[in-house]
């Protein structure tokens with residue numbers, strides 16, 4: 073069965089979640105709801121490495137901020153690319169609240185999309201894309 077990973081916002085446990093059940097996903101540890109936008113979940117600086125380590129597939133991350141116009145257009149496209157897609161784990165990072173993570177990755181402009189494989193960065197794309205662009209970025213890794 074196809075699966076993805078997400079960190080629980082309440083207890084910070086990393087959960088392996090069946091894609092078919094993403095809409096009603098709850099944390100296996102504390103039973104809090106795990107929120108997906110499409111198959112995209114939000115991740116914090118503290119939980120990021122844990123998900124990278126747990127994942128047996130590439131992890132694609134949208135670095136965004138609420139004030140960023142192009143990010144508002146890109147978000148739904150990134151989400152669209154994630155729907156029904158078990159090729160990768162889709163995460164998004166709010167660069168305002170998670171400045172530590174975006175700083176450590178040297179992100180200067182947003183939106184910025186980074187693909188990680190086996191815990192290492194393998195691809196970085198600056199700027200907004202459509203859903204097809206996200207998919208082709210993934211198929212290039």
Ligand SMILES: [Zn+2]
Nearest residue numbers: 080083099102
């Ligand atoms: Zn939890």
